[in-house]
Amino acid sequence: MLAVALPMAAWIAGSATYNHDSRLRQVQMAERHSVTARLLSDAQDGGDRTDGTLSSHAPVRWSDARGTHAAPAPVGAWQQKGDTVTVWLDAHGHVTTPPPTSDSAAVAGVEMGFAAAAGTALIVGGAWKGVRVRLDRRRFEQWDREWELVERQWTGRRAR
Numbered sequence: 001m002l003a004v005a006l007p008m009a010a011w012i013a014g015s016a017t018y019n020h021d022s023r024l025r026q027v028q029m030a031e032r033h034s035v036t037a038r039l040l041s042d043a044q045d046g047g048d049r050t051d052g053t054l055s056s057h058a059p060v061r062w063s064d065a066r067g068t069h070a071a072p073a074p075v076g077a078w079q080q081k082g083d084t085v086t087v088w089l090d091a092h093g094h095v096t097t098p099p100p101t102s103d104s105a106a107v108a109g110v111e112m113g114f115a116a117a118a119g120t121a122l123i124v125g126g127a128w129k130g131v132r133v134r135l136d137r138r139r140f141e142q143w144d145r146e147w148e149l150v151e152r153q154w155t156g157r158r159a160r
Helices: 002-031 102-155
Strands: 033-039 056-064 067-075 084-089
Touching: 002 102, 056 084, 067 084
Parallel strands: none
Antiparallel strands: 033 056, 033 084, 056 067
């Protein structure tokens, strides 16, 4: 059962998650656009994070066809006043989070596949253990009944 259920559950869950996240990325890429902005003050330090993740908000200024704008935007915690940053805007020109990267859909699919495989293994393993315990209990009860019959013949004792 594990040989069939485990890979099937992993494939179904991983594929569904990948497809969902890919569609979400396409929708967000169509609804959002990026602009280059300049930081108006240092970003507040969110720790020693230099991996490119957005961990802080700071005021930024950018210009587009509608004019010059300023708003707080998600930026890296290590960035300083005057740095240029990429800011994502929605259809109304409001600052929003960046759309997911193309790799994030694949990573989410793999993560969900592993989670589904682990969940399937736990469910099948638990069911197998439950059936085994029930069968063992039944065999022990049968053995007790048979022993009560056989014990009298072997030992000459009376039933308890």
